[in-house]
Every structure is written in structure tokens, then in C-alpha cells.
Amino acid sequence: MPSDKDIQSVTQIPGVFAAHATNAAAGTGCTVIVCPGGATGGVDVRGGAPATRETDLLRPEETVEVLHAVVLSGGSAFGLAASCGVAEELERRGLGLDVGVARVPIVSGACLFDLACGDPCVRPTAEDGRLACAAALDGESAPLPRGNVGAGTGCTVGKLAGPERAMKSGLGEDVERAGELICGAVAAVNACGDVRDPDTGEKIAGVLDAAGSLADTTEVLLGGYAKMPLARTNTTISCVVTNARLTKAQATKVAQMAADAYAHAICPTHTTNDGDTVFVMATGAVDAPVDVVGALATRALGRAIADGARNATSAYGYVAARDLRSS
Template identity: 60%
Template sequence: MASDSLTPISITDIEGFSFGHWTDGDAATGCTVIVAPAGATGGVDVRGGAPASRETDLLRPENTVDVVHAVCLSGGSAFGLEAASGVARELERRHIGLDVGPTLVPIVCSSCLFDLAFGDAFTRPDVAAGAAAVCTALDGGADALAEGCVGAGTGATVGKLLGTDRAMKGGLGARAFELGALKVGAIAAVNACGNVVDPDSGAPIAGARDAADGTRIVDLEEGMLRAGADLSMPLDRTNTTISCIVTNARLTKAQATKVAQMAADAYAHVIRPTHTTNDGDTVYVLAAGTIDEGAPDCPLDLIGLAATRALEEALVAGVREATGMHGLPAHCDL
């Protein structure tokens, strides 16, 4: 998946960002925060038909505010947006935010995935959960970010088109690369309606299982074509894969938005089908501008390509690192 010219690094090695999770394994939900204490330039691309989000309009290039202090990826469907308020409150308490005179207002973008049908539908990431994830990010000092059934990926599942009983466990993945002075990473909570495949070979990694013994992953796209007009996608199989690209590059809002658009191609490379009417697929980009002052500006297309590769690997890692929970098997179980 990764080119030889891209050197793998830990996503925590990208200067200007801190990362933290809040996880409730019993209820199968959680949230993940990406904090930029000094602020970062943000962009976003939303391609799914059912997004649950906060402050995405602010990221439009023509709008005024040009700094983001955190992105919160959360379970809990629209209820999970409450966690972003906890992120904002904790950042304000730590004097991180946009100076508006009487106080500092942290700019917190957020997107949520649907995990209500997997664990406890009435336990969702809330204000306290968002604040706790920030404390982990800024006080934890971890050298690596936990992956799998943690944070926003705790209740993630994939391959639900044939019913939740034939689905498999998804999760959260994080991967990063450096190319010269450029560093680019991606975090993804993989909760797709479709199957997850190897982007190079197309071989299935996790997804809808056959009805016979549940050990073979079926081709959902071919199944959809065969179903034709009889195909149905009820709301109880609502999904959404949410991601955040982080980089040390110097970008404008318009450039960050373009990188998000390019990186979204990773979804099409890895998830089949993707961007359905019941997915709220969203990709954020945060650019800290911490790259060495003497480093030449990287071509935008190169940054977008590196972001796409990082997101491909993060999506795959999200299901490879997951473990079986609440009766659903994971990739490692098959």
C-alpha cells in the first residue's frame, strides 16, 4: 500500500498535535480527539448522505475563522455531538482557543458515526467524555495512539447490508508517513455499510459474511447489482466512516479542503460500496504549519497523494486491529 518513498512514522511524531481517546467497552462507544493547541488550518470533505457534524460550514474557504483547535470523532450518532462541547469546555479551561475578548472560544469540529445498534443505545459520548479525551491527549504523553476497538472505533462495524448479524467488527486505525520534511498522518473510525478490502489486490479483509458458516466474506457490490430494484437499506443499518488527516505542512483553508477531497479517494479504494445514502462519510484535514521554515513548499498534489496513502492504511488498520465484541467477529477471528 505505501510507496517505498514514504517512510512510516507514528502519528504522534507529527508536531503540533495531541491525540486522546475516551472508551466505554461495555456500552461499545467512545470518542477520539485530535487537539492542535496552537491552532491549525482546517478543511473538510463530506461525501456521505447522512452526516452528523458540527462546525463544518466554518471550514468553507470563504468563511472568516481560519483556525481549528480540535476535531472530535465520536460514536453515538447525533447524540455524540455533545462530546464536542466537552472538548471545547476543557480547552477553554486550559486557555486554548480563539481570543474574543471576554474569553477564549475553542474552535472544535466534530463528526459522529452510528453505533447505537451495536452496544448500549442509550450510552453515548457526552460532555464529560469529550473533556476526558482532551485530558488524555494533553496529559497522557503517549508515544503511540491505541488502535482497534477504542475511542470512536469502539462500536464500529462493517458489512451491514445483509443484516447486522452477518456484519463484522470495525475499529479505529492511525497511520502516518514522512517524505523529506513533510509529515502526513490519518486517523479513521471505520463503520462502513460496505466491505473493507485491500486497496492493492481488492481481496476482502472484513465485511458481510455468508449465511452458511459465517467464515466467508461475500461480494456486497455484486450482491447489490443482483438485487436490483429489490435492494433495501433500512435505517437500522446506518453507518459512517469518519477520518482526520493531520500534517505539518503549511496550507490555506482552500488548500486543506482540496487535500480532504483528494484523501477521500481512499474510501473508494478500501470500502465497497462507499458514500451510500446511509453513510455520513467525512474527512477532515488539519495543517499545523510546523514544517521546518527552511523546507521548500510541498506541491499540493504531493500532499494530497501522501494523505490518500495514509488514509488507505488507517482504514485497513481500523479493521485489522479490531477484536471481536458483543458477538461479532473481527478480521483476526477469521
């Protein structure tokens, strides 16, 4: 088992593979997390405007017990096409649930709204999903790139006062460990609210004031200055990967616990304008109490959200936190 310092990315967790497809010119992309040997899946959807695929199948009472991939995608509902490409690539490689006459890969996914960045007519396609899946399975276990990549390419935050006062965000990642238990999280941060450091409370990115400094989205909301030009255009979508051995019911509970990371790192969160979704993939290598897995997953996801804001770079007319600090 790798040491603590060796585990820097979900790609270094045994049995887990991940990669991006990025279209920087169009401001969109997708991120694919693959467990070719199959994982136990769970999901928690708390946002008011989700765009998702195969979330009902992950309910504990449903009969399918395996999950092969999670796709985080831009493109709003159009981006669900990327999951089809992932399923096709997995089938081509002989991976999936054996149903006698074929193998059916079980692929869940969620999309975020990034159409206001780059070209709104370009969205992640089935081919993008296929290429990202192939890159994940054929690549090395190097850390997953973060920032303006994959599903984080067109992410923005703090949009409640209009696009001119919003900021650039991106895709973040964090891996935490407690003994042999590992929990990693990947998050594409496209929230309506502000992003804060979950450990210190420091505000990282969000709504700007008239002078171009960080303001407070909650105060903007309470002050009645909410002029978001398009409703339901925000979503933070995430995947927690753990080597814990979980049932579907336990994976669902871990997803519910991990969703609290949104409240730790985003304010306000789970609004009617957000489609927040958290997936869980458990590879089953280590026995651990569910509450321990949930607590570790929550820490990883909160830090991944902050990481997504910190690693973004200014683009598409939106300033990123790193440039706001330097200015």
C-alpha cells in the same frame, strides 16, 4: 525531526495530541485530535447522512482561520455532545480564538452510528470529550491505541444484508512521510460496504455469506438482497493531520483528494446509508505542493481504514477479521 521509523502515530507529529475515551461495556466512545497551537482546517463531506459540527466554518470563504480540535465520536447525533466537552476543556486551559472577552476554541467533529452495539441508551457525553481532551494534552507521545477503542469501539461493516451477516471493525491509523512532509490519518471505520487493502485489493472485512465466509457487498446490493434494518446507520469518519503549510482552500482540496481513499479501501462507498466525512488539520511547519500533500494523505487514509478493520476484535456478537482468518 524524528526519523521515518520513529513516526508511528499522529501523536508523534510535533504540535499534535490525541487520545480516546472508551466505554467498552456500552460499545461506544470518542477520539479527540488536538492542535493546541491551532491548525489550518479543511473538510470534505461525501456521505448521504452526516452528523457533524462546525463544518461550515471550515469553508475557505469563511473568516475563522484556525482549528483547535477534531472530535470523532460514536453515539450518532447524540455523540456531538462530546465536542462540547472538548471545547470546555480547551477553554479551561486558556486555549482558543481570542475574541476580546473570551477565548473560543474552534472544535469540529463528526459522529458515527454505533447504537446497535452494546447499550443504545449510552452515548459519548461532554464529560467523555473533556476527559479525552485532557488525556491527549497531558499524555505522552505514545502511539494511539487502535481497534475497539474511542470512536472505533462500536464500529461494524458489511451491514447491507442485516446484522447477522455483518462484521466488527474499529479505529485505524497510519502515518506516511515524503522527506520532511508528514501525513497521518485516523479513521473510525463503520462503513456499509466491504473493507479492502488499498495496496493489494485483498478483502479484509465486510458482509458474510450464509456459511460465515466473506461475501461481496456490491454483489449483494446488485442482487437485490439489501435488507438493512435501519437506514443511515453507517459512516467512516476520519482526520488527516499534516505538518504541511496550507491555506484553508488548500486544506479543503487535500480533504477532497484524501476522500478518494474511501473508494480505494471501501466498496461500495459514499452511499445514501453512509455519512462519510474527512477532516484535515495542517500545522504549518513544512512547505510542500498541495498535490503532494493530497497524494500522501490519500495513501495514509486508505491504509488507516484497512488498519481499522485489521485491528478490531470480535465483540457484541460481531466477528472480526482476525478471528475469521483464524477460523
